[in-house]
Amino acid sequence: MAISAREAHGGLVSLLKPVPAATRLRANDLLAFVGLHEKRDEKGGRLSFGQQKLLEFAMALMNEPRLLLLDEPTAGINPTLINGLIDRLRRANAELGVTLLVIEHNMRVIMNLAHRITCLAHGQVLAEGTPDDIRDDARVLDAYLGVA
Numbered sequence: 001m002a003i004s005a006r007e008a009h010g011g012l013v014s015l016l017k018p019v020p021a022a023t024r025l026r027a028n029d030l031l032a033f034v035g036l037h038e039k040r041d042e043k044g045g046r047l048s049f050g051q052q053k054l055l056e057f058a059m060a061l062m063n064e065p066r067l068l069l070l071d072e073p074t075a076g077i078n079p080t081l082i083n084g085l086i087d088r089l090r091r092a093n094a095e096l097g098v099t100l101l102v103i104e105h106n107m108r109v110i111m112n113l114a115h116r117i118t119c120l121a122h123g124q125v126l127a128e129g130t131p132d133d134i135r136d137d138a139r140v141l142d143a144y145l146g147v148a
Contacts (some may be wrong), residue, residue: 053073086112
């Protein structure tokens, strides 16, 4: 399964050319990285929703980004799969050098993933700091939990 379209400098004709070996190798490596290598011959639409999210993550990594913006990456995923996704996000940061900018409402996820957190309320920065700083911030507790 090729998970990235090549640059279409040659128009539609370039899409009909064989996928270069290096691109295939990278795709297979990234499928293994996200835990989908055994599904490499499946069509994306036949994957579970959580597996589709992992495939999207692999596709994003295909271009070797330095920064990835992830909008609620765990939304709709089976809770039993969330820890595996968090682990892969951490590995992308540690092993591939990808900086992650994550928008997430699941506080357990963000507390386990982030080194630094910025909390917003009504479009304004409410608090910034480490997960421990945020966990203990009265403004955050009041805004998000209604408890100060």
